Amino acid sequence: MTKSEQSTKQNKVCLETKLNGLTLRNPVLTASGTYGFGEEYAPYCSVAQLGAITVKGITPLPRLGNPVPRLAETPAGLLNAVGLENPGLEDFRKNYLPKLAALDTAVIVNISGFSLEDYALLAGTLDEASAEYGNCIKALEVNISCPNIQDGGMAFGTDPQSAEQVIALVRKNTKLPIIAKLTPNVTDITEIAKAVESGGANIISLINTLLGMSIDISTQRPVLANKFGGLSGPAIKPVALRMVYQVFEAVNIPLIGMGGISTWQDAVEFMLAGASAVSIGTANFVNPLAPLDVLHGLVDYCEQRGYKASRELVGLAH
C-alpha cells in the first residue's frame, strides 16, 4: 500500500481523540522514559503521525540517576532502574523545550518530584514555559508512580490521600490538562484512581512498571545496581489490561492505557477494556515503527468492523 492510500484509508475512520481537555489527532502515544525527548526516534518513525509523545520525567534539579547496570531482560519483559536521570527543570526549559515546540506532534511533559513543593514548582514553571513557546505543552503527566527512586515518586501514588493531595496541588499551579500516572504496585488501584479524579486530574494514565528484580546466578548478586527495577514489556500486559478494565468502571475521566502494548491487537484490547488512547513504551525498543503499526492495525480493525471512529471501541468489553 502506498503512503497516500494509507492516509486516505485513515481518513475513513475518525481518529480524533478527545480526552477531557486534551485533543489528539489519534489515540496512539509514546510512553514517558521510552521516547527520550522526541528526537531520538525521529530518523526511524515520524512523530507527525503520532497522537502525542510523552517526554522523559523531569525533576526540579538535574539527576544523574542510578548507576549501571540499569537494565535486565526477562522473559517477554524488561526491568529498568534508570532512576529518573534528567537534565532538570531549568535546562529542560532552556534547551529541550524549544526543540520540542518545533515537533509536529502534541507534547506531554512528565513531571516527578520528591516533595509536594517539587510538584508545585514543576507545574507552575512548565505552565509559564509552555506559554513562552507557543503553548507547546499540551498536558502534564504527573508521575506519582516511579518505582526507582528512594523517596517521593511511587510513595505519592500508593496512598489515596497523598495522591489526591499531589494532583490537587498541581491543579492549583497549572491550567494545562493533568494526566495522573498510576502505579500498579498497590492493592486496589481503583481507590487511587478515584482519589486523583477528585484531586482534579483530567485523565488517568496506567500502568507504570511493576516492581521486580533479577538475580545473576553466576555472581549470586542482583543484576540491577539498584537491586529492584520496574518491569515493562509484553509480560505485564494482562496485569495492565485488568487494571484499565477496573479503573474504567471506577471513574468518569478518560484513560490512557499502557503496559506491554506491542501490537495493534494489544491496543484494541486496551480500548475495549476502556482506554480512550494507548501508549507504546518498551515495544519501541524492539520495533521503532511499533506506534505506526499499532495505528494502522487499529484503523483496519475499525474499518473491517464498520466503526466510523476509533472512540467507538472504548469500553466495549464491559
Add this chain to the structure above:
Amino acid sequence: MYLKVRVIENRFVGHPSQKIYRLVLSGQLALKAKPGQFIHLRVAESHDPLLRRPLSIAGIDREQETITIYYRLMGKGTEALSQIRENDYISVIGPLGTSFTLAQKGEILLIAGGIGIFPLFSLLEAIDRTKVQVKLFWGGEHKLFLESAGLNYLQKLGIDYELATMDGSLGHKGLVTDLLQGYLEKRALNSNPALQSNRGLAPLSAAACGPKGMLQAVVNLCKQHEIPVEVSLEERMACGVGACLGCVCTVREEGGILRRKRVCKEGPIFAGEEVVWDDEI
C-alpha cells in the same frame, strides 16, 4: 537506517568449543558504517529474547556492500542469533554510535581483551598502514581462543602484534596490560631526547576494547605516558538510539562535574581520560 538485511553467512569459525561465529550481512549499511560503530539486531521475532542485541562492526566492505560481525555464544540472544540461516532477512538499526578517530600518521597502539578484538578489526582495516605504524596487543584465555577469534587474520595482515594468555599457552603468560606497560617503558627509554632526535615526534595514539578493568588499566598507562587513547565501552542496552538511558557511563567534565553519557549515542567510543570508572564514584 532501519531495514531488513540479508544474511550472507552465519557460521562458527575456529574451534567449536570457543563458540565464535561470523555473521556477514549484505546491504547499504556498509556504505555508512565506520570503524567502532555498532548495529542493533533483532535476533528473533519472538518476545523472548525481547530486546535487540547491539553488536560491534568488525569488517566493512564498501565494494561488496557487506559488513562482518563476530560474536560469541553467551546467552539467549546470541543463541537465537546463531539459529538464523543464510539468505534469511533480519531487522537491523544502524550503523549506530560514534567511531574511532582514524590516525593519519605516526604510530597507533591497539589493545584488545578477549572478544574486544572484534571492533578493532574494523579499525585495523581502515588505517592506512603505509602511513601509520600499527602495534597490536591482544590478551585472551588461551591459545585456542586466540586462534578461534582471528589470530590467522592478524597473521595474514602482517601487522606487528604481541599476545598474552591467562594460562601461558601462547605468548606472555598474564595480562595484556603487562605487554603494554613493557612496551611503553621501553619506548620511553628509547625516546630520551638526549639520545635521539625525531622518534618522539611521531604522533602516538591508542585505541582499546575489552573488559572494564582492562580498559581502566590501559587508560592509566596511557595517561602516565601522555598518549591519547580511545576506548570502546560496552553496556546493557535497550533502545540503542539514546531514548531509554539504560546504557550510560559516567564522565568527568571540566571543573570536575560528573555527567552521564549514553554509550549507544555519545559512545561507544569515548576519550579514555573522560571516563569515570565504576570504582571511582
